[in-house]
Amino acid sequence: MSGTSAPSRKGLSKIACNRLQKELAEWQVNPPSGFNHKVTDNLQRWVIEVNGVPGTLYSNETFQLQVDFPEHYPMEAPQVIFHAPAPLHPHIYSNGHICLDILYDSWSPAMTVSSICISILSMLSSSTVKQRPTDNDRYVKNCRKSPKETRWWFHDDKV
Amino acid sequence: MESEIGESTSRPSCSVNGGNEAGDFECNICFELAQDPIVTLCGHLYCWPCLYRWLRLHSHSHECPVCKALVQEDRLVPLYGRGKTPTDPRSKPIPGFEIPNRPTGQRPETAPPPNPNDFSNFGLGATGGFVPMASARFGNFAMSAGFGGLFPSLFNIQVHGFPDATVYGSTSGFPYGYSGAFHGGHAHGFPQTGTQVQQADNYLKMLLLLIGVSVLIALIWS
Ligand SMILES: [Zn+2]
Numbered sequence A: 001m002s003g004t005s006a007p008s009r010k011g012l013s014k015i016a017c018n019r020l021q022k023e024l025a026e027w028q029v030n031p032p033s034g035f036n037h038k039v040t041d042n043l044q045r046w047v048i049e050v051n052g053v054p055g056t057l058y059s060n061e062t063f064q065l066q067v068d069f070p071e072h073y074p075m076e077a078p079q080v081i082f083h084a085p086a087p088l089h090p091h092i093y094s095n096g097h098i099c100l101d102i103l104y105d106s107w108s109p110a111m112t113v114s115s116i117c118i119s120i121l122s123m124l125s126s127s128t129v130k131q132r133p134t135d136n137d138r139y140v141k142n143c144r145k146s147p148k149e150t151r152w153w154f155h156d157d158k159v
Numbered sequence B: 001m002e003s004e005i006g007e008s009t010s011r012p013s014c015s016v017n018g019g020n021e022a023g024d025f026e027c028n029i030c031f032e033l034a035q036d037p038i039v040t041l042c043g044h045l046y047c048w049p050c051l052y053r054w055l056r057l058h059s060h061s062h063e064c065p066v067c068k069a070l071v072q073e074d075r076l077v078p079l080y081g082r083g084k085t086p087t088d089p090r091s092k093p094i095p096g097f098e099i100p101n102r103p104t105g106q107r108p109e110t111a112p113p114p115n116p117n118d119f120s121n122f123g124l125g126a127t128g129g130f131v132p133m134a135s136a137r138f139g140n141f142a143m144s145a146g147f148g149g150l151f152p153s154l155f156n157i158q159v160h161g162f163p164d165a166t167v168y169g170s171t172s173g174f175p176y177g178y179s180g181a182f183h184g185g186h187a188h189g190f191p192q193t194g195t196q197v198q199q200a201d202n203y204l205k206m207l208l209l210l211i212g213v214s215v216l217i218a219l220i221w222s
């Protein structure tokens, strides 16, 4: 455990539960390449291993993503953070928070854990520098526990 | 805990292991077989309750969750299959949130009958631009359409026929009290005032009535 707890420990709705079961079944048949879901009996929190793509800055590195689902998933986005140590990336804070629009304002209920993973991996793979966001220290000091409570400002498009 | 009434009892569990056969008809939000299915203009399928809740409660903009096309609620297309009557969308209450009826389909005009009856070739071709004749299938509509189309053509007849009647006096059989201000020359289009015009109007009305009656008869007989 990395000391990060789920946003609010409210059980999944029936709709959320059904959908997550479907996503999980689909994942087991056809997982996104580069990812490993560490199966537990907790449907509401998925811990997923991310393998850096060979030929990118993160090749041979492995990270852990933690995905927590809210009661009304997929109407509301899941909370996605990296466990420590989070990848060194201009959009990933040292506390594991990720500045990626689809996790917040641009979430759509047609997205899936799988599609989130693919977005995150492509964000990693397209990075040209290994460094923290410029405001990392200030953000980490002041932010809430959940990145979903941050008012994000998505400055540049891709990377 | 939210409970979807009827969810577990009414649906066979085939969707769990069913794989992709039903995939084309799965809601893009809950991933189940769409209930009260509705399709956006961009072609994406949802349960009406799922889409409604997304648009009204959760989304920041009225976008299709799949492709981000603008979604207008009055331009959604419901899908009516054979199994369920389209009239009971309220039968599945969602606790704490009232979901209104699914929008109804926008029904284009009924297709024209295969063989047009003699009413439809009732000499209106000359007026042009009056197309909906073909769609006239119901008594009331046929009548109003017929009159709408008849007016312009009768005016033409009147305007062209009028000067003759005045020039040749009583030969036409209609006693026009001609005041002399009315020239056939610039009378094209709209006769404004004068008793002769009124009389012409009366003549027109009679003609119309006659035609109306014959149309009625034609309709009744066909
Ligand atoms: Zn649905």
Ligand SMILES: [Zn+2]
Pocket (backbone or CB within 6 Å): B040, B042, B043, B044, B064, B065, B066, B067, B068, B069
């Ligand atoms: Zn769409």
